[in-house]
Amino acid sequence: MTADQFPMGLYSLQAANLVGWSGDQSNQEWRKLQSEVDVKMTPHAPIWLQRSIHALEADLMAERARVKAAESRARTLQEKVAQDARVVLDAERERDQAVDAAAQLKTKLEASERIAAISDARAAELVARLDASEAERIAALAKLNLTAAPVQTAGTVAGSVERSRGHVGIVDLIVLVLLAAGLILTATLASPQVYFRQVAPIVSIAGTAAAAWALVILIRVLRRRRIGWPVKSKKAAA
Structure with a gap:
């Protein structure tokens, strides 16, 4: 609205010139109008309205604090989740390594058992040979004593x-x-x-x-x- 189109009464003043305003909140004339309205209305606003405004501002501040706390908790939880994920990955990696080591130990144990079985068989064979040799020696000594x-x-x-x-x-x-x-x-x-x-x-x-x-x-x-x-x-x- 232009100045001649706006109904100007007695003692009326032009607050701002919004001819070129396109809805931008950062426009200087729009901000000037907002400040003039605040100056005119706030001192003369009713007490209930001031209380409502203060309550809304307190709720807004509390909500901002809750949002910040929630964001902080969310970041903490995210860090905790990431740490737990790293711990789980480390545990899985250690488990895989332990499984591989157990498989290797099992293979070595089986090989050792096979070698031990072969060694026991050879030892038993040697003991049998020694017993046979000892028996032959004793028999030969007996014959030699009888002959001598x-x-x-x-x-x-x-x-x-x-x-x-x-x-x-x-x-x-x-x-x-x-x-x-x-x-x-x-x-x-x-x-x-x-x-x-x-x-x-x-x-x-x-x-x-x-x-x-x-x-x-x-x-x-x-x-x-x-x-x-x-x-x-x-x-x-x-």
């Missing part, structure tokens, strides 16, 4: 016979040498008369004793040979 006992007995008898042979041969040799030496010495020192009178009987007795002793020696030699032949054959057989 007669050989040792024969060796002991042969050794005693050989020792008795040596002792008897030495004694016989000493006796014969002493008899011969005595006869020779008596015959040499005595005169013919003394020889025929005194030495001849002694020489006769000594000769008889020597002959008897030689016969004893011959018998012993024959006995030793009878004992020695089987011993020699046993040694040869051994």
